[in-house]
Amino acid sequence: MVIDAWSRIADLTAATDAGFRAGLSGVETAQRGTLAGLISANGSTAFGKDRRFAEIRSAEAFRDLVPIADYAALQPYIHRAIGGEDGVLTTEPIRFIEQTGGSSGGSKNIPYTDTGLRSFTDCLYPWLADLIRRRPGVTRGRSYFALSPVGRSLDQRIGVHRVGSPVPFAYFGALRDSLIALSAVPMELRLLAHFESWQRQTCLHLLACEDLALVWVWSPTYFTEILRAMRRDAGILLPQLTSMLTATHPAAAVRTRIETLEKALRDPQGDLSVIWPQLDTVSCWTDASSKGFAAELQALFPAAFIQSKGLMSTEAAVSFPYGDGPGSILAARSGFFEFVDDGGTSHFAWRLEIGQAYRLIVTTGSGLYRYDTQDMVKVVGFDGDTPRLQFVGRAGMVSDLCGEKLTEAFVAHCIGKIGLGQQQAYALVVAATEPHPHYRLFLEAGPAAAAFNEKLDAELAANPQYEYARWIGQLGPVQATPVEDLYGRLKRHRLKGGISIAGMKAPVLLRQADSELIAALEATGA
Known part of the structure; x- marks a missing residue:
């Protein structure tokens, strides 16, 4: 079954892979053609x-006539489309809605059309073909793909549209059946409403899968949290696994497997490679805020290849791992991409300079036009004339430990909603990675300080990625620390570091804080 499924995947991806490779030296042609197709198809939309699409004959004219837009600028159109109005952003119908974080309101609703789905498929096919070519070990076992949020009801809707695809592996097109056959975890687990049940069953099926060869997750913390649960709950999981395996495996094989797992899970810091001796590749985010978490995963599986996922977000498929060289290759036919430099000038993909960092603007088949992703990428090389990109972080003040993308405006809104603006003089939220990713709330000392832990946690959950990361354990709960003269101590710390405080605005969110600042604030904890 495993050999046949991987063989079908290799056959089905071959043509798309060959076409992608052939186009690596024609990025301008690919990009101009992609944009022309999107403009032609959607000229009759609202x-x-x-935006006078009928007058647009070139990428240059598109740049001149259509302004760069954030989510708030596109939201009125998206709201109309979600409400059921046809032909608002695309002539194609909306198939479903996906939610993500990053807006001042906490949640963004992103429509998906068939063309939008194909933009992801057009990345995933050459990625898989290249993975099979470069890492043949993945074809010797089964796989685990963490794609859709756990516990999402198939009946959940926003407006008239379904939230999420009703079928698993929707982004993989014709590969869907083969990937389902290879999955170490049954598809129906994604429908379990209770997190504890989902986590328990996921752990059991992964532990039962001795031939696991490929793991595909977004944030590395998704997988490390599953591994943490395996170690924590081994005393409950292994007896259940024994009963589960006894029905289909010889008694001697079951004893050997359980003994191996007991030994591996007993050591809290040990190498976990013996659990899945055929694990060849783990695909996950490895850049920016995920770098340290990916390194933690590598330490747990020193023999596995940790593959950077590239830049694929809810809004757009931008780049993916492919070929030799650093970074990930631009998906030149999956959308139209612009790159804004520090001076505010927009550059096309065929006009980029190696070593330069840019803010990414995307135009997609699902109806996002010149959408400002706030993602920062650096050009680290070229294949032909197609740029290779590395994600370096988020523009502006956005914290992103596990994919939650909390903006400072959203955090400030949450702080105001729980009354800190009225009852407390100042509050500061800081992203923390130790001992487990979470957010810390520093606030001016007062008798009610401890009450704000759960209140802020609940408000931050208006961001669906934060809510989900909390639900599955990627993020720990908010930890509040009352501090005497919080703002004064922050200013004195900055002065000590040689930073001018003239006109300094009080920050509400820090993506990271140095250990000296944290120590200074904790030393004043009430």
């Missing part, structure tokens, strides 16, 4: 009429 957005197309408002």
Whole structure:
């Protein structure tokens, strides 16, 4: 079964892979053609009429006539489309809605059309073909793909549209059946409403899968949290696994497997490779805020290849791991991409300079036009004339430990909602990675300080990625620490570091804080 499934995947991805490789030296042609197709297909939409698509004959004219937009600027159109109005952003119908974080309101609703789905498929096919070519070990076993949020109801809707695809592996097109056959975990587990049940069953099926060869997750913390649960709950999981395996495996094989797992899970810091001796590749985010978490995963599986996922977000498929060289290759036919430099000038993909960092602007088949992702990428090389990109972080003040993308405006809104703006003089939220990713709330000391832990946690959950990361254990709960003269101590710390405080605005969110600042604040804890 495993050999046949991987063989079908290799056959089905071959043509797309060959076409992608052939186009690596024609990024301008690919990009201009992609944009022309999107403009032609959607000229009759409400957005197309408002932005004079009928007059656009080139990428340069598109840049001149359509302004760069954030989510708030596109939201009125998205709201109309979600409400059931046809032809607002695309002539194609909306298939479903995906939610993500990063807006001042906490949640963004992103529509998906068939063209939008194909933009992901057009990345995933050459990625898989290249993975099989470079890492043949993945074809010797089964796989685990963490794609859809756990516990999402198939009946959940926003407006008239379904939230999420009703079928698993929707982004993989014709590969869907083969990937389901290879999955170490049954598809129906994604429908379990209770997190504890989902986690328990996921752990059991992964521990039962001795031939696991490929793991595909977004944040590395998703997988490390599953591993943490295996160690924590081994005393409960292994007896259940014994009963589960006894029905299909010889008694001697079951004893050997359980003994191996007991030994591996007993050591809290040990190498976990013996659990899955055929694990060849773990695909996950490895850049920016995920770098340290990916290194933790590598230490747990020193023999496995930790593959950077590239830049794939809810909004757009931008880049993916492919070929030799650093970074990930631009998905030149999956959307139209612009790159804004520090001076505010927008550059096309065929006009980029190696070593330069840019803010990414995307135009997609699902109806995002010149959408400002706030993602920062650095050009680290070229294949042909197609740029290779490395994600280096988020522009502006956005904290992103596990994919939650908390903006400072959103955090400030949450702080105001729980009354800190009225009852407390100042509050500061700081991203923390030790001993487990979480957010710390520093606030001016007062008798009610401890009450704000759960209140802020609940408000931050208006961001769906934060809520999900908390639910599955990627993020720990908010930890509040009352501090005497919080703002004064922050200013004195900055002065000590040689930073001018003239006109200094009081920050509400820090993506990271140095150990000296944390120590200074903790020393004043009430």
